[in-house]
Amino acid sequence: MTVSPLIWGITIVVILALLAFDYFFHIRKAHVPTLKEAAVWSSIYVGIAILFGILVLIYGGGAMGSEYFAGYITEKALSVDNLFVFLIIIASFRVPREDQQKVLLFGIVFSLIARTGFIFLGAALINSFAWVFYAFGLILLITAGNLLKPEKDGDEADNFIIRLARRFFHTSDHYDGDKLFTMENGKKVMTPMLLVMVAIGGTDILFALDSIPAIFGLTQNVYIVFTATAFSLMGLRQLYFLIDGLLDRLIYLSYGLAAILAFIGVKLIIHALHENNLPFVNGGEPVPVVEISIGLSLTVIIGVLVITVIASLMxxxxxxxxxxxxxxxxxxxxxxxxxxxxxxxxxRIYRALVAEERQIEQMEPKYRNKAKDVDKIREQVREAHRQHEEYLSR
Incomplete structure (x- = not known):
């Protein structure tokens, strides 16, 4: 199905309107969203994405609708995994809780811009060079392997751009509300708010390098790739506050994502063989292979995610x-x-700390003593209690 410029225009206007609404009605005034607010708006954005998918199913046909839902579910799962990294960055920069929404919205907008660029670049490459499917498949297989590697210790959100910024520009160690620049000792300096946005933006580009090949493995329809990616990012801010603290519970998520990316990587390579024009592969002729259908792809993606989540929660x-x-x-x-x-x-944070301690005390010692740096964690908890007692005695 060919999508007309009018439909493209309406879609882009709707997405921009949703982002504008999010900013002016939720983020402009700094506040910490309640669990109810996060749950309601997360549900609304998921509902909008599903409603859009139904419209695609009705007007675009079953194949196009299936491609959209497969792409949306895959990109949503990858976006949840990205929240782990956002959590580390925000924590390491000590972003005030009430200003975290603005950082997350910036991350979402930057993701959308970066991924849109990669989408059209990827589409142009695919249309010109069939061998790109080999490259995309290899990228996904390497990414799947990296997800299976043990995570490195540490929570420093640092990268080359941040180091350059701190070396060549005046930076402050303190926030000034949500301002990007402030005055310090009579000089205009960058606040950590600007630095954390740079860090988020840098990681968004890396995420795009993984997610765009993944969705191109499910569909080469640029409109479906764009909308599935855009709607998967919508509501990510609310989802962050809804599942903040529960992300660590999904201990098998990386294995599930690795399986999904490996599956799509193999699917891409099979498709590359089917479209082959490389002279050193089968003499430049297409290889007779059985391609994986979108229905099977959707079944595998949903099945792996369901098994991963259930296994993690249990x-x-x-x-x-x-x-x-x-x-x-x-x-x-x-x-x-x-x-x-x-x-x-x-x-609220202190009450949450006490509640977690009660839960930990009810666990078997073999599980609660298995954590890394358990002695350091216990010391941090004791110090928090000491400071709270000191605060109450004032």
Whole structure:
């Protein structure tokens, strides 16, 4: 199905309108979203994405609709995985809780811009060079292998761009609300808010290098690639606050994503063989292979994600890891005087810390003692309690 310029224009206007609405009605005034607010708006954005998919199914046909839903589910899963990295970046830059929404919206907008560029670049390459399918397939197989590697310790959100910025420009160690620049000792300097946005933007580009080949493995329809990617990013900000603290629970998510990316990588290479024109492969002639249907692709993607989530939620090790990591995060945030100016928010964090401690005490020792740096975490929790007692005695 060929999508007319009018439909393209309407789609882009709707997406821009949703982003504008998100900014002016939710983010312009700094605040910490409640669980109810995050849940309601996450559901609304998912509902909009599903409604759009139904319209594609009705007007574009079953194949086009299936491609959209397969692409949307894959990109949404990859976006959830990206939230792990956002969480680390935001925590390491100590972004005030009430200003985190603005950082996340910037990340979403930058992701959309970067991925749109990669989409049209990828489409141009595919239309001109059939061998690009080999390259995309290889990228996904390498990415799948990297997801299976043990994660490196540490939570520093640092990269080459950040180091350059700190070396050649005047930067401040302190936030000034949500301002990108502030005055310090009579000089205009960059605040950490600008640096964290640079860090988020840099990681978004890396994420695009993985996600765009993945969705091109499911469909080469540029309109479907664009809309599935855009709608998967919508509501990501609300989802962050909805599942903040539960991300660690999905301990098998990386394995599920690795399986999905490997599957799509193989699908791409099979398709490349089917369209082959490389002279050193089968004499430049297409290789007779059986291609994987979009229906099978959708079934595999949904099946792997369901198994991954259920296995993670039922795992006792996952429950222990979630509680311990949450306790550490709450303790560190409580001790950070710059974390938030809202006393009610600090009290909420302390209550959450106490609740996690109760949960940890009910666990079997073999699970709660298995965490990395468990002695350091216990020390951080004790210090948070000491500071809270000191605060109450004032």
């Amino acid at each position: 795992s006792k090790a996952g429950k222990a890891q979630t509680a311990i990591n949450n306790a550490r995060r709450h303790a560190v945030n409580y001790m950070d005087l710059e974390y938030t100016a809202d006393s009610a928010e600090r009290e």
